[in-house]
Amino acid sequence: xxxxxxxxLIVGISFALYIGIAIWARAGSTxxxxxxxxxxxxxxxxxxxxxDWMSAASFIxxxxxxxxxxxxxxxxxxxxxGGYVLLALCLAPYLRKFGKFTVPDFIGDxxxxxxxxxxxxxxxxxxxxxxxxxxxxxxxxxxxxxxxVDITTGVVIGMAVVFFYAVLGGMxxxxxxxVAQFCVLIFAYTVPxxxxxxxxxxxxxxxxxxxxxxxxxxxxxxxxxxxxxSAELGFTAYTDGTKSVADVFFITAALMVGTAGLPHVIVxxxxxxxxRDARKSAxxxxxxxxxxxxxxxxxxxxxxVNMINTINGPxxxxxxxxxxxxxxxxxxxxxxxxxxxxxxxxRMFYSGDERNEMKVDRDxxxxxxxxxxxxxxxxIALVAAGGIAAALSTSAGLLLVISTSISHxxxxxxxxxxxxxxxxxxxxxxxxxxxxxVAGYLGIHPPGFVAQVVAFAFGLAASSFFPAIILGIFYKKxxxxxxxAGMLSGILFTAAYIVYFKFINPAASVxxxxxxxxxPEGIGTLGMLINFAVALVVNKMTAEVPEDVQEMVESIxxxxxxxxxxxx
Numbered sequence: 001x002x003x004x005x006x007x008x009l010i011v012g013i014s015f016a017l018y019i020g021i022a023i024w025a026r027a028g029s030t031x032x033x034x035x036x037x038x039x040x041x042x043x044x045x046x047x048x049x050x051x052d053w054m055s056a057a058s059f060i061x062x063x064x065x066x067x068x069x070x071x072x073x074x075x076x077x078x079x080x081x082g083g084y085v086l087l088a089l090c091l092a093p094y095l096r097k098f099g100k101f102t103v104p105d106f107i108g109d110x111x112x113x114x115x116x117x118x119x120x121x122x123x124x125x126x127x128x129x130x131x132x133x134x135x136x137x138x139x140x141x142x143x144x145x146x147x148x149v150d151i152t153t154g155v156v157i158g159m160a161v162v163f164f165y166a167v168l169g170g171m172x173x174x175x176x177x178x179v180a181q182f183c184v185l186i187f188a189y190t191v192p193x194x195x196x197x198x199x200x201x202x203x204x205x206x207x208x209x210x211x212x213x214x215x216x217x218x219x220x221x222x223x224x225x226x227x228x229x230s231a232e233l234g235f236t237a238y239t240d241g242t243k244s245v246a247d248v249f250f251i252t253a254a255l256m257v258g259t260a261g262l263p264h265v266i267v268x269x270x271x272x273x274x275x276r277d278a279r280k281s282a283x284x285x286x287x288x289x290x291x292x293x294x295x296x297x298x299x300x301x302x303x304x305v306n307m308i309n310t311i312n313g314p315x316x317x318x319x320x321x322x323x324x325x326x327x328x329x330x331x332x333x334x335x336x337x338x339x340x341x342x343x344x345x346x347r348m349f350y351s352g353d354e355r356n357e358m359k360v361d362r363d364x365x366x367x368x369x370x371x372x373x374x375x376x377x378x379x380i381a382l383v384a385a386g387g388i389a390a391a392l393s394t395s396a397g398l399l400l401v402i403s404t405s406i407s408h409x410x411x412x413x414x415x416x417x418x419x420x421x422x423x424x425x426x427x428x429x430x431x432x433x434x435x436x437x438v439a440g441y442l443g444i445h446p447p448g449f450v451a452q453v454v455a456f457a458f459g460l461a462a463s464s465f466f467p468a469i470i471l472g473i474f475y476k477k478x479x480x481x482x483x484x485a486g487m488l489s490g491i492l493f494t495a496a497y498i499v500y501f502k503f504i505n506p507a508a509s510v511x512x513x514x515x516x517x518x519x520p521e522g523i524g525t526l527g528m529l530i531n532f533a534v535a536l537v538v539n540k541m542t543a544e545v546p547e548d549v550q551e552m553v554e555s556i557x558x559x560x561x562x563x564x565x566x567x568x
Contacts, residue, residue, distance in 0.1 A: 005377075047285075048174075050289050054292055068304075079255025084265075088283070102409055114413075117414060127465075138390070140152070146381065162399065197298060229305070251519065251521050254458055303368070303372065306369070321348050322346065343357075407431050408428070466531075471532075476550040494524050
C-alpha cells in the first residue's frame, strides 16, 4: 500500500479521535472553557502540557536545525529545555496559588491597573500570533507532501480541524485532545528513530546510537563520520560552533525566559485541582518532553548522514538526477527541495561551497527522514500524523490564549464587566474563530521557517511578560507604572529589532551589523534586561504599591492550598 494511503488512514483516524474527544469534552461554562473545570489529573495534565509545549518547532524543525547547524543548533535544546525547568520551579506554583485564568488577569490584579491588564492582553495576542504562525506553517508543510496538496490548502485543512475542537471544547476539549496528540507525536517521533538507530549503529536506543560506531563503517563513530563529511563538502565541522559566545548565551537565555513567559504554557497549571498537583504535572511534563528532546540530536545526525550519502552517492561524486530516489522527487513537487544543474552533468551534488546544486529546506528533515532511510510506508505516514499532532496541539493552546485574552481580560474584566457567563463564552468562541483565520493567513505567509518564527515569539515573551511576572511575584514593591513602562519598552525594542533585520533590511542581518553581536533570535534577552531596568527606574520615581497589594504578594509567595481559579 502507498504512503498516501497510509497517510490518509492514520491521519484520518487521528483526526476522528481528536474530534470525538472534542464532542465528548464540550465546554458548558467559562470555567470549563478557560481551565477545563480545574479538575485534570496531574499525569494527564503533564501529557497535555508536553503536547502544548512540543510544537511543530520541536517535532518538525528542531532536529532540522541541528541537522544543518550541528553544534550551533544545541542552543535550541538548551534554551527550550532549561526554560521549562525555570517555569516549573519559579513561576507555575505561585501563579497557580494566585488563582487566575490568564497571565493578563494576574498582571491586571497584581498591578492593580486596567491599563496594565490591557498592555498584557496586547502582548499576549502579539506573542501568540507570532508563535501560531510557525505552527500553521508546519501543518502546511506536512500536508503539502503527504496529502499531495499545496501548502495553502494544507493550512486551511488544519484550520478547520483546530476550529472544531478549540471553539467547541475550549480548554476542556483541548486538554484531552492534547493527551491523545502527545501519544501520537511521541510514538511517531521515537519509532523511526529506533528503526534508523538499529540500521545505522545496531543500537535500539537512539540516544546510545548517537555516540556509537556505524555498522557500515566499523571503527568510525557517527559524529566523526559527520565531521569528515562536513569538512570534505565545505561545511563547518558538525561538532564545531560558529556562533559567538555572546550570541549563544543571548539566544539560550531568550528561549529560556521566553518559555517562562509563554501564556499558553502557564495557563496549563490552572487546570489541576491544587498547587501540589501543579508541581506534579510540571514534573510529569518534563519527563515526557525529555523523551523527544534527548532523541532529537540522534534523529538530526542520522538524517544528515543519510541525506548526504543519498544525494552525493557513496563515492561523493553525485547521483544522476534521473536515478534520484523517490523521496527527492516527492519533495521536489512541494518546492521544499530543488536542484540546479550548475555543471550540466545531470548529477545532483550537495555541499557547503560553490559546488552545491541542491536547495534543501531544513523543515523537511524529520518528515523526510523515514523516506531517506527506506522505512516502511506506515512509519512514514505515522511521522506525518505526529507532525500534524504537534502543530495542532500548540495551535489550539495559543488560540485559546488569544480568545480568553479578548473575551475575559479585555471584555469581561475591562470594557464590558456586566456581560453574563453565557455571553462571555460566546465572545470567547467568536474570538477563537477570528484568531484561527488570522493564524491561517500567517501560516500561508510566514515570516521565516518554523523554528525561527517560534524563536521570535519566545524573544517577545521574554522581553514583555517574564520581568513583569517575576517582579510581580518576588518584589512586592513593584508598582503599576514600573510594570507598564517595562513591558512596553521591552516588547517595542525587541519587535523593532526583529522587524528591521528580518523584514526591512534582511541583507544587513549579519554579525557585524547586530547590536553587540546579538542575532534577532537572541535579542529578546536584551529586551528583557531593558524591561527590568526601565521597570525598576520608573518604580523608584513613582508612587508606592498599596499595602493590600503587598500583602497579597506576600501570600502568593507561599504556595500552599488549592488556590481555586476564579473569574472574579
